[in-house]
Amino acid sequence: MKASRRSKAAAKKAPREQAAKAQAPAGSLVGKGHNRAVPPLDKAKRLALFEMMVKIREFEEQVQRSYLEGLVHGTTHLCQGQEGVAAGANLALADGDYVSYTYRGHGHCLARGMEMETAYAELFGRATGLCNGLGGSMHFTDIAKGLIGAAGIVGGGLPAAVGAGLSAQLNGRGQVSAVFFGDGSVNIGAFHESMNIAQVWRLPVIFICENNLYGEFTRINFTTPFEDLTERAKGYAMTAVQVDGNDVEAVYCTTAEAAERARAGDGPTFIECKTYRHRGHSRTDPAKYRDPAEVEAWLARDPIPAYRAKLVKEGLLTQKEAERMVEEAKAEVKAAADRAAAAPWPDPQQNFTAKMFA
Amino acid sequence: MKASRRSKAAAKKAPREQAAKAQAPAGSLVGKGHNRAVPPLDKAKRLALFEMMVKIREFEEQVQRSYLEGLVHGTTHLCQGQEGVAAGANLALADGDYVSYTYRGHGHCLARGMEMETAYAELFGRATGLCNGLGGSMHFTDIAKGLIGAAGIVGGGLPAAVGAGLSAQLNGRGQVSAVFFGDGSVNIGAFHESMNIAQVWRLPVIFICENNLYGEFTRINFTTPFEDLTERAKGYAMTAVQVDGNDVEAVYCTTAEAAERARAGDGPTFIECKTYRHRGHSRTDPAKYRDPAEVEAWLARDPIPAYRAKLVKEGLLTQKEAERMVEEAKAEVKAAADRAAAAPWPDPQQNFTAKMFA
Amino acid sequence: MQTQEITYREAVVAALQEEMRRDPRTLIMGEDIGPSGGPFKTCQGLYEEFGHARVRDTPIAETGFVGAALGLAITGYRPIVEIMFADFLGVCFDQIVNGIAKHRFMSGGQFAVPVTIRAIGGAGLRFGPQHSTTAESWFMSVPGLKIVCPSTPAEAYGMLKSAIRDDDPVLVLEHKALLSSKGHVPVGSDQTQPLTGPRVLRPGRDATVVASLAMVPRALAAAEKLAAEGIEAEIIDIRALRPMDLTPVFESVRRTNNLVTVEEQAKLGGWGAEVAAQVTSEAFDHLDSPPLRVGLPEYPVPYSPPLEDSVLPSPEAIAAAVKSLL
Amino acid sequence: MQTQEITYREAVVAALQEEMRRDPRTLIMGEDIGPSGGPFKTCQGLYEEFGHARVRDTPIAETGFVGAALGLAITGYRPIVEIMFADFLGVCFDQIVNGIAKHRFMSGGQFAVPVTIRAIGGAGLRFGPQHSTTAESWFMSVPGLKIVCPSTPAEAYGMLKSAIRDDDPVLVLEHKALLSSKGHVPVGSDQTQPLTGPRVLRPGRDATVVASLAMVPRALAAAEKLAAEGIEAEIIDIRALRPMDLTPVFESVRRTNNLVTVEEQAKLGGWGAEVAAQVTSEAFDHLDSPPLRVGLPEYPVPYSPPLEDSVLPSPEAIAAAVKSLL
């Protein structure tokens, strides 16, 4: 009967058959580190990586300050400590690619070029906000930059990322759909269905799991049978790579390689980035549930000082230049936040029907 | 912080820590065939296995006939060809265990001792039916026999089976929860969440997947990245065994072994039974979508004649005795169906509130 | 206009085929809708014409493929998904309610979300408690969704075409008991049907009866019986549940002074309450008696034929309800 | 009776603790409810007292652990599950609607299904579009479920105790904006609250106002304002959505001749329609004017404070609605 299907769909050289190929999965790359095949980064790019991590860090620190000033409302989920993933992965993506993430997505959006002032304006609930103040911290979306959206529901954004991947495959222009999510998300149904569909249809999707060891206040070992989430990818015969999420260049190379495969039609990749969040889950969380020794060990592996030291050691950056970058970032976020704080509130009388229906 | 938790929960020697153990999964038994450790079956049990398969076969054939006579309504999902799984697995289970299944669950219920007459009465929609005619073919439930229910929603019954497993673990009486489902069910979220929870909590659950290669009209290769579903179990670090579902003794031994592990507190097992359904998905399906060669090959592997030949060859059964068993089964199902057909219709004026609320 | 007499099922297929020819950005995903044409044959022939790229058999994963539709929609496609039984909408409820219905709003209106969700629901075929819901009220309180429920081949054809062309998410609730019903349809035409507003199917002066889906033909049958007794019931097909523009119902009740709603689901929390409430506020002084709601009892649809028949409002029961008001 | 003044949050904890002490077959599952005591601290101290066996942190898998509750319930336990935000009920909708609500019926009534589902919902805390729903209407049309919505610490305490003791599935909709509100509660007592029926909180002769959850205190505030103008509004807390016994509301409207409903969700498809419809049929001749429904606009709850504030019915708006009827 497969034969008859083939003839039937011959005209369209049925990609359905390609799906069938998925039975024989591409030789799994499960393993540590990245593939040296990816061309080395030039100085400009490496400095840009450092600068981006610094910007994300300072952006989040400013969010914290603004929060205490009463400018940010409700809750926020900051990513200090995980900047290496956002900066590294995004550098490997191209214009025209699709990127999605979660409520902890400020970093991914910044790395993708989201403007700080509109971001703060959104956090402050202002009319000039990225989403006109309708979404807030958990729903940054900037379609013009391929930032297709954040999931406030754990795992909820993965199916849409798969849809964007199908969109990319149908377009045939070599786009990819990259989606960022956490370790706690791998236990929910939406993750499973998304992984399976992406693999069976060999979609150009890059699943980037930021394994920071905790889902809210609960450590991974209480919710998942292992701490290495590449293990989970085996259940989909999906190429899976584990990388040090605090090594920004390793994340870049691994993502670049996955993107190459995806653009070449070789299907999805699951990337596990080992990382850690410095702060609590959300602004009200003092993160008392973590072993102080564990926290200490990870703070010592902060991706920013580590990369700074590396660049300085290699003579690509002086401490002075690094300081200046930090100062500039501090000034930039401060200025952006100040301008945003001066922005007008949205008008409750505006026409919301236009926001609802196209 | 794990330490602090331990002390806190010391009094209850927190099984939470047991969950943590799941990190180091029991050495996976992934592989073919069954473990010789299980004591060999005596003659009586082997004949009983044969007889049970015959009964299930004849029961389903009668359902088909009754359907054509207009006695069965709506739709039915028959299991001819898959009797080896129901008969073999159930022999390995004990009174007090919990068993759940799907709309294709007639065989599992019969193997567990469901009475034919009440079953037919249910299929015929009569007041004397197993569920008083409220559920029909897709919802056979007989709590007194541990038959906790059938899922009409694909994957929908797996979480409840996990709950029954937790119930068994909490009871501490060595019960297990066995759940039967199909190959198409492994792609839905409920399956995923159930597998993960069962493994993390090391619950006494036996996941029995009847891989008959098709989900309705679509072959497994179009919906799943591989045809060996033990591959999927790897994503949960769950012990997984693949067995010939048409070898009733192999199914028995494999299930017995999984039950032993579960009763001993060693957690869940995923069993993939390779099998095939002789008929279409449901009564309206001529199953044209299957390759005739594939159908032929599987019909040649019909579990019943195969086991009959084996028993005859080993001198445990004569062709004459076998024939008599078949005749008796035919007579039994006919008699049961006839009695059921004479049963009264349920009263639309009855008090349904009592059926809804305890 | 040129029409052909075809079945509701054929009308669905025609609408899908014509719209997929019309716009290459459309595609359809669902279970067994490819070479098999769908369990209810509502996608017959589409795979042969459009191929796997645009007619996709999916794994059994409603959350996955319905959510994928959102990703496709905001990146330039116009996906259609088929939910085999409306009961399964429960499996992807989150994707529809928290995703598809909200994504445009949460973004501040940055993009359109042209997703069409078709779900085949309803009782009467002995499918039992988990395969017989119309799911009419599950999404009634969800802003952002448009919900329609065609009761005839012409409506199924015209509203599905409109849904596919619409730039917002539309949930099309079809009914399996109507699939083989026949009617005149302007196949091959551009004649779409509006996604809002009820339609008066039979005029009458004595009472207004508002029904949906498979209850519509039953209401019409009730009107026949009543006519034999000299009672003229005006039968209105509600057609659309969200948004709900009841103007024709208000006008009707101002003339008939009586309202009966008939829905294939429990009355508590049903759309009949919404219609009754709105009519009460809009035609308060014209009501001779309080609106009467007819629906299913407070339990799921049972499998046994006499029981299933007993829970579904019969033409006799509908007629009796109307008479009880007069 | 002995009462203590405690918060709504403390009332929930007390009810859970007392019922778990009372019946060893009870246990609770949810996300981060163990050593952390729950994101909203609604399980504070339970893990320390009952341990992991009965107070279980689950993976993020609502379908899995809510469905597991069904398996536990029909095999002898009395599970309680916490859904962190009511919005997440969408993720496990199928398990609740097709499983928990139907399993007893489909079996012909072979067993009880004593499952208690607690979900913390509601707006007002700037949580934005995906974390602010009350989900009051999502399950309104689902036979088999009992749905309650406590608005005070005493109700939260008493109704949760009743829900846990009840042999049928009960969905308890709590409200995050009420968690810190205080009230007198008969802690340590056996004083449960009925799972059905509204409660008159403030008598009045001019109009009946029926509200739920966080809209109740707003309705009471509105009554204060109206009283200053000599208008006496009778404030009724609906308390239970399913089953819905509105007798006290009927009696009230027969006296006040006016009805206003206030709910924290879109009006279209809301419970206000059900109340308006039932009151219209039961107190038709007593109504001076058609029932008036107050609710949220036709879009999700926005994040921006002035916008979120603007969508939530204020005491002023409620008072104005009442006055518009007089």
Ligand SMILES: Cc1ncc(C[n+]2csc(CCOP(=O)(O)OP(=O)(O)O)c2C)c(N)n1
């Ligand atoms: C379906 C669902 N359940 C629960 C939550 C509440 N919640 C928000 S974030 C979170 C933890 C997620 O952990 P992880 O995926 O590791 O992401 P991280 O926060 O560590 O970045 C939970 C449980 C939710 N948003 N959605």
Ligand SMILES: Cc1ncc(C[n+]2csc(CCOP(=O)(O)OP(=O)(O)O)c2C)c(N)n1
């Ligand atoms: C959530 C859901 N989606 C779709 C269906 C329709 N459906 C019923 S059976 C079936 C195929 C299931 O295949 P499999 O799991 O292999 O079981 P089998 O029928 O082969 O025993 C489908 C798609 C359903 N019942 N539930």
Ligand SMILES: [Mg+2]
């Ligand atoms: Mg995490």
Ligand SMILES: [Mg+2]
């Ligand atoms: Mg199968």
